[in-house]
Amino acid sequence: MPDIEMRFNRDMLVLSAPVDEVLSRQGVDIEHDREFLSLIEPEAVREAYRLESVAGAQCLVTNTAGITAARLAHVNMEDRPLELAEASLTVLRSLRPQHIIAEIGPTYLPIDASSATSLKQNRDQYADAARAFGASEYDALFLNGMVSLPDVQCALMGVRMVYDGPVFASIDVEADGTISRRNQPIEEAVSLMAEYGASVVGFATAAPLDETVELAKRVRAIWDGPLLVQLAVRKHDPKQGVATKENPYYCPDVMIEAATKLRGAGVQFLRATGAATPSYTGALVAASAGFDVVAQA
Template sequence: MTNTFIELLNSKDVLLADGATGTNLFNMGLQSGDSPEFWNVDEPNKIKALYQGSVDAGSDLFLTNTFGGTSARLKLHNAQDRVFEFNKAGAELGREVADKSGRKIAVAGSVGPTGEIMQPVGDLSHALAVEMFHEQAEGLKAGGVDVLWLETISAPEEFRAAAEAFALADMPWCGTMSFDTAGRTMMGVTSSALAELVEEIANKPLAFGANCGTGASDILRTVLGFAAQGTERAVISKGNAGIPKYVDGHIHYDGTPALMAEYAVMARDSGAKIIGGCCGTLPDHLRAMREALDTRPRGDKPALEQIVETLGPFSSDSDGTGDYVAPVRERRGRRKT
């Protein structure tokens, strides 16, 4: 099977993904508490502008505005019966933007967590989770995405359920977890455990990795953890644009385009094949990342001390595995943000 995403993955040394969805939509007027997926139908021009911002900045792929597109998430807005509609619409808008770009751009169908806790800890059964993810996947497939993109997952049980659902939809996929709790996901998964998980499941992803989390430094430490497992599968790194701070009544991420350019190069040298941004990442950040990836030669894997010196301290003194303690210190001559 070949499609634009697979062709790009096989032909390019590194792929630049997109940036933030929420941050950019809030800048366009989305209100806190609103469901972004409604805009796929109610504000299509704004969603196309979101996608176009990534394309114009040089991204090779972008994610659809469907992160909260499961029935579990849409139920919070009394829209659980509009799963197929919202996901298909978000994908169709993406397909329109990509197809008019004049170059190969992959459209990735974003699939976020259900927001519920799976059994045996919680109440969500495996069968129901598969059903939810399958319903969303079919909408994204109908809208024309090249690949399904599971992101910000914490529990291995949910990862497995999504993989099974994507097999039912007969779609290639990628999957990332968020390592935001001292080098682990909220449910305790380590980088090494995810690297093992993707090889254990029957429907393996084309690529796997990390997104969101607690900052550029931390996600690079996680990427190094993937690489240490000797994986031959493509690794994804989509880190936040710095650290969130509350400024004048709004959340502001302190990562500059220059810092994200450094992050992109170090992510590549750490072993990532697909590199993008998450919360706080704007088109200006992506432009700087694109330029850095295109103009700076590949280097050796960065040492932990080098990551700290360049991008700032880690949020914790452990990478989550217990194998070593990483340096946590303020860097000297820190770049102004």
């Protein structure tokens, strides 16, 4: 696999969509069996990723959002993070993607920003999750779905204790640019990501396209490194016929316009999430492959 850092601020790249939607359509209980499935049914997981690979995703993202000890404890797997990390990486290596990105999701633990003990406990959760991937062959770690500013801080501090390679960091935001369910602006999150060592900063949103483009421009105003935007598909419904505020990414065709406009705003990395299928990934690839990032003034 080529060094992904060599492509920063150069090639437009698409990350694979989460495989949850494909697996759930096959009857998998995503809430309880996502991690377990990677261990007992790797071929089913591989097939879901194969569809993303065929769609053209240059970066395959591991199925490890719940790899922190706090999350694994809910499915009685807190003693198996190394197995989970290796199983997920093995599936992706077999598909020979251009890049493999190892995902670590939020712990969802409460954080008292005024307590050094609370911050340390959360930081150590992320450090241990990063250690689970060891020295395996992957291109970057991906801190995805961070839920607050202290969460961003703890995650990056923990990962940077044990890993000096590229780190993607993304936070979920509303249409007005505030962190989901919190009155914290996206600019504060981006500044914190930069301060604590993120190589790529990003955000995920279900906001309509024009508002998402404006959010990207706000980030670009204070960050000149690689930018990731994740578009959350609420419902795949081609019969809807037109984008609405409630469901702006209702079918894959919408992603073609989205990729074009986001590239114009200086975005490099694109991803469809939520109820997205491989068709969404394919549309993003079709509209962005072969293009360089648009340099911003």
